[in-house]
Amino acid sequence: MLEIIALIILCKKNGNLAIQKGLKSLTWKWYTVLAWLVAEITGVILGIALFGQDNLIGIMLLGLVSAFGGYLFIKSMLDKKPDSFEEDINSIGVDDLHPPRK
Numbered sequence: 008m009l010e011i012i013a014l015i016i017l018c019k020k021n022g023n024l025a026i027q028k029g030l031k032s033l034t035w036k037w038y039t040v041l042a043w044l045v046a047e048i049t050g051v052i053l054g055i056a057l058f059g060q061d062n063l064i065g066i067m068l069l070g071l072v073s074a075f076g077g078y079l080f081i082k083s084m085l086d087k088k089p090d091s092f093e094e095d096i097n098s099i100g101v102d103d104l105h106p107p108r109k
Contacts, residue, residue, distance in 0.1 A: 010071065014043055017078045021085060029091025039081045046077030 021039045022032035050073025054066035 010074070014040065014074075014078075017043075021078070021081055024082065024085045027090060028085060028088045030085075030088070035081065035085060039078055042077035042081045043074045044077075046080070047071070047074035049073055050076075 018036040018039045022036045025032045025035035047070045051066055051070040053073070054062075054069035057069070058065040060066075
């Protein structure tokens with residue numbers, strides 16, 4: 008249950024970051040959920056290979072850490088994209104481009 012709450016909070020963070028970058032929020036939220044699930048499943052499979060099926064706590068912790076890594080992967084992709092400055096560029100007038108007169 009706590010994992011689902013964490014995923015919702017992290018999706019909101021990536022959605023707000025996507026809006027700041029001028030991208031669709033819902034698309035990046037879905038990417039975050041998908042990356043979370045894929046990384047978690049990969050971590051669980053790796054945990055089973057490393058620890059065997061008897062160490063359930065180790066498998067679950069590796070899956071959770073891997074899932075958070077999936078969130079960080081999507082966040083790093085969003086961080087690399089440039090911010091949207093459309094409002095600033097459209098509000099500049101011709102007089103703003105010249106130095107002030109004395």
